[in-house]
Amino acid sequence: MRILLTGGAGFIGSHLCDRLLARGDEVTVVDNLVTGDLQNLEHIRDPRFRFVEHDIGQPLIWPDPVDAVFNLACPASPVDYIKLPLETLRVGAHGAWNMLEIAREKGALFLQASTSEVYGDPEVHPQPESYHGHVNPIGPRSVYDESKRYTEALVMAFRRTHGVRTRMVRIFNTYGPRMRLDDGRVIPNFFTQALRGDAITVYGDGSQTRSFCYVSDLVEGIVALSEADFAEPVNLGNPIERTVLDLAREVIRITGSSSRVEFRELPQDDPKLRRPVIDRARAVLGWEPRVGLEEGLELTLADFSARIARAAAKAART
Numbered sequence: 001m002r003i004l005l006t007g008g009a010g011f012i013g014s015h016l017c018d019r020l021l022a023r024g025d026e027v028t029v030v031d032n033l034v035t036g037d038l039q040n041l042e043h044i045r046d047p048r049f050r051f052v053e054h055d056i057g058q059p060l061i062w063p064d065p066v067d068a069v070f071n072l073a074c075p076a077s078p079v080d081y082i083k084l085p086l087e088t089l090r091v092g093a094h095g096a097w098n099m100l101e102i103a104r105e106k107g108a109l110f111l112q113a114s115t116s117e118v119y120g121d122p123e124v125h126p127q128p129e130s131y132h133g134h135v136n137p138i139g140p141r142s143v144y145d146e147s148k149r150y151t152e153a154l155v156m157a158f159r160r161t162h163g164v165r166t167r168m169v170r171i172f173n174t175y176g177p178r179m180r181l182d183d184g185r186v187i188p189n190f191f192t193q194a195l196r197g198d199a200i201t202v203y204g205d206g207s208q209t210r211s212f213c214y215v216s217d218l219v220e221g222i223v224a225l226s227e228a229d230f231a232e233p234v235n236l237g238n239p240i241e242r243t244v245l246d247l248a249r250e251v252i253r254i255t256g257s258s259s260r261v262e263f264r265e266l267p268q269d270d271p272k273l274r275r276p277v278i279d280r281a282r283a284v285l286g287w288e289p290r291v292g293l294e295e296g297l298e299l300t301l302a303d304f305s306a307r308i309a310r311a312a313a314k315a316a317r318t
């Protein structure tokens, strides 16, 4: 297949790129590198791979045939999207529209990366796809939540109006190698703090929960969805739920760190609970996560330690 993959220089996008190349696809990554990093792609030697630096918020003239568009471009860490509010809204609105136009024109499949944030600070727990969410439309997180909710509406409108073949995945917290060390999300923060011996910053009292999925599991789910004939949104995530404080303790344990926990103010609208119902993914895709939290954290630790050591060695040379 000839694939356009937006956001392919990002954390999840670059792993998906590897997976699609391994399947034998021809992959063009389109990314403006606002939060992505070319280092995530530098290991690729495949002649079927191309990179185009472009902001999909601007129209993309694309003369070549396309079989599938995977639309992953968007800042995804709360720290990033709160710093980039207009970029985040634009990529969900104009960016998705521009890419849907390409899918329509080429007769290509369109797969949209959506998010558990469409459920906001949920009043239904765990969250099935049928839940419509509890989102503050004007709070600091709204730029991401409403951007993704708008994109979901747009995808369905292109499907209903123009018959574009669409797929939609709602991605829950995902982690693994290549996450930016400074992206501000909980797993990179806790690991970098533990490895540097700094205090582990737990926001609020740490009783809020998340359910963490290892990136290879998520990527398998995305590929399976692209191969299935199913247009409704599908939750992909690991239903094993942990409090943030438990996660902090787990990170301290596996790093053998002497860091202590320091409590900080809870950000506004931070969801108190989050866990996916994955019955739909099980039934439609035969998918479920395989990598447990401990194993996934070990794999992530190996990558983070190596990158932190490289950065320290570089700093010592200069």
Ligand code: UDP
Pocket (backbone or CB within 6 Å): 077, 078, 079, 173, 184, 185, 186, 187, 189, 190, 201, 202, 203, 204, 208, 210, 244, 266, 267, 270, 271
């Ligand atoms: N969090 C924390 N300390 C940090 C970073 C995040 O306690 O240094 C908490 C955050 O308040 C949230 C959870 O960890 O409750 C997950 O945050 P993250 O930014 O990873 O993603 P979110 O799930 O909120 O989009």
